[in-house]
Amino acid sequence: MMKTGGNSLTHLWRSVWSICWKDIKIYYAKGPIVVTGVLFPLFLWAAFYMGRGLEFKEGLASLITLTVFFTSSSVTPIIAPWETRQRTLEMLLSRPVTVTTILAGDILASTIFGLIFTSPIVISGVILGIVPNNVLLAVAVIVLIAAGFSSLGVLFSALPTDTPADVVLLSSAVKLPLIFISGVLTPLAQLPPWLLVISVASPLTYFTDLLRWLYASGAFFPAVTDLVATVVFTSAFTAGALKLHKKTLSARLQRR
Amino acid sequence: MNAVEAVDLYKKFGDVVAVNGVSLKVDEGEIFGFLGPNGAGKTTTIRMLTGILRPDRGEARIMGYDVYREPVKARMSLGVVPEEANPYPDLSAWDNLTLVGRLYGLPRRTVEERALSLLTLLGLNDARGRKAKNLSKGMRQKLLVAMALIGEPKVLFLDEPTAGLDVLSARKIRSLILDLRKKGVTILLTTHNVEEAGSLCDRIAIINNGRIVETGSPDDLRIKSELYTYVSVTFDREVEEDAKQFFNAWEHRIQNSRLLIICREPAAPIVKVVEYAKVKGLNIVDIHTSPPSFEEIFVKVIGG
Numbered sequence A: 001m002m003k004t005g006g007n008s009l010t011h012l013w014r015s016v017w018s019i020c021w022k023d024i025k026i027y028y029a030k031g032p033i034v035v036t037g038v039l040f041p042l043f044l045w046a047a048f049y050m051g052r053g054l055e056f057k058e059g060l061a062s063l064i065t066l067t068v069f070f071t072s073s074s075v076t077p078i079i080a081p082w083e084t085r086q087r088t089l090e091m092l093l094s095r096p097v098t099v100t101t102i103l104a105g106d107i108l109a110s111t112i113f114g115l116i117f118t119s120p121i122v123i124s125g126v127i128l129g130i131v132p133n134n135v136l137l138a139v140a141v142i143v144l145i146a147a148g149f150s151s152l153g154v155l156f157s158a159l160p161t162d163t164p165a166d167v168v169l170l171s172s173a174v175k176l177p178l179i180f181i182s183g184v185l186t187p188l189a190q191l192p193p194w195l196l197v198i199s200v201a202s203p204l205t206y207f208t209d210l211l212r213w214l215y216a217s218g219a220f221f222p223a224v225t226d227l228v229a230t231v232v233f234t235s236a237f238t239a240g241a242l243k244l245h246k247k248t249l250s251a252r253l254q255r256r
Numbered sequence B: 001m002n003a004v005e006a007v008d009l010y011k012k013f014g015d016v017v018a019v020n021g022v023s024l025k026v027d028e029g030e031i032f033g034f035l036g037p038n039g040a041g042k043t044t045t046i047r048m049l050t051g052i053l054r055p056d057r058g059e060a061r062i063m064g065y066d067v068y069r070e071p072v073k074a075r076m077s078l079g080v081v082p083e084e085a086n087p088y089p090d091l092s093a094w095d096n097l098t099l100v101g102r103l104y105g106l107p108r109r110t111v112e113e114r115a116l117s118l119l120t121l122l123g124l125n126d127a128r129g130r131k132a133k134n135l136s137k138g139m140r141q142k143l144l145v146a147m148a149l150i151g152e153p154k155v156l157f158l159d160e161p162t163a164g165l166d167v168l169s170a171r172k173i174r175s176l177i178l179d180l181r182k183k184g185v186t187i188l189l190t191t192h193n194v195e196e197a198g199s200l201c202d203r204i205a206i207i208n209n210g211r212i213v214e215t216g217s218p219d220d221l222r223i224k225s226e227l228y229t230y231v232s233v234t235f236d237r238e239v240e241e242d243a244k245q246f247f248n249a250w251e252h253r254i255q256n257s258r259l260l261i262i263c264r265e266p267a268a269p270i271v272k273v274v275e276y277a278k279v280k281g282l283n284i285v286d287i288h289t290s291p292p293s294f295e296e297i298f299v300k301v302i303g304g
Helices: A008-028 A031-049 A056-072 A076-086 A089-093 A099-127 A135-156 A164-180 A193-199 A203-214 A223-253 B042-050 B071-076 B093-103 B108-121 B137-149 B167-182 B194-200 B218-225 B267-280 B294-301
Strands: B002-013 B016-027 B031-035 B057-062 B078-081 B155-159 B186-190 B203-208 B211-216 B229-235 B251-255 B258-263 B284-290
Touching (some): A008 A099, A031 A056, A056 A099, A056 A164, A076 A089, A076 A099, A076 A164, A076 A223, A089 A223, A099 A135, A099 A223, A135 A164, A135 A223, A164 A203, A203 A223, B002 B042, B016 B031, B016 B186, B016 B211, B031 B042, B042 B078, B042 B155, B042 B186, B071 B078, B078 B137, B093 B108, B093 B137, B108 B137, B167 B186, B167 B194, B203 B294, B211 B218, B218 B294, B258 B267, B267 B284
Parallel strands (some): B031 B186, B031 B203, B078 B155, B155 B186
Antiparallel strands (some): B002 B016, B002 B057, B203 B211, B229 B258, B229 B284, B251 B258
8 A cells, every 4th residue: 555754743854854955956066156156255245344444354244254155145036936937846736745845845954955065165274274163053054044044035936937037137126135234344333323223134244144143353232132033033934935926826827 | 445536626716617516426346437528527526536626615535534624644545647737748658656755655576566567558668767848648648557557546536547558558557447346446427428438337427517427327317318319220122011010119211131220218119120021031130229329419418
């Protein structure tokens, strides 16, 4: 008779991992994605930090945040609209998985992708003697940030469209301002008061500040504030993504 | 227990009522046809039965599991070949198949054994490494069938399983459907090929404008349709002029040694033909009946 995964947890894990593996194979293991993942954050960071006479240690937190941000949130926005257009989403949804399982697989793949690109930067820091004051916490925070940005990408993809360009436009319109109003490119202490007030709305502000605390390179807020804000933003993105996707699924399927 | 049960499914998109109070019950081991013209509400009903789409009203169960409250348990018993779906074009046939197998929570070894056996059964083994986008339409369709079967489902939804297939491939799929029925699998078949439905299905429901307008076995539907059956007889000699009076209860035509009777129910005219042959000392060389085609029945039911 029917041989299944034994229990629901095993089944859940196998499903999430299979969707993650599918995403990596289809979307992430591509030359242009890899090049964009490395070059874009590096050039953006270099444009702001080079020539300002800052030490690598001072800019490391920003480079890590930018890399995690761009890599983790780069592909997730387009998966749902692309799969709606390709008519593969309905094929997936008719199997014994839930929308939550599918999104968990997407977030996991994106988190892994972000971590793969962030690891060499962290390791380079270690080689240069720039080690976080709490390595385990640093790793946990980077994983949390990668998951948070992956969820943000999934949140954008809840737009019930089968045209990836619609979502890319929306995500760029939100992501770029999030960078410029945060303290990623300019330390918070150097921001004018009016921009400092706006910067608290950007999750990147807390992520970068927390990493600055971990690298002892001038944090602005207390570490606990940064950590709580990081957890809140990550949870909000994940919960929001799940809720919106469930809400827009019917409209999405009507697109095809 | 019914393998599939829908109670009063209702779904509206904007101002358009796509499905209007559909109820149906499919017994275990039955091949149930679900027919209707384009836009009748078939795909929306199937999407609600698989739990992909939530109805505005109504309930659906697969093997006793509520598809909205326990979607994973319900779909564990279910294999689907959706009409509006594709395998992943950038994954190979093998990867598509094993991906779906893993979504059923199956261990890797079991998935690989079943994938190999299904690819062999459907003649796709040589193409297992080819990306789905490089497969022919027929091969892609067979791959979708394999993907529906890898979980060894108790219930199978087949939405246009033979659409676009060549004659041999379509026959293979039809033969597979009958084999699966023998193994006790319940099949809900949606097709535009009404003759295929008439020959394969134990029962058929016809949907039009979001409502089920007729349900029954193919024979029931033939009788209910009140369409005519033709009884064609060939004798060994020419039929005499007085036959007209003998068969005047039915519309009929005589041409040389051939007699054609147009009736709703063929049993009585056949008895009369045998009686006539006896009285006249004729031998019956050939006798056969031609019931109305299923296409005629379908057109009549939907009011075409």
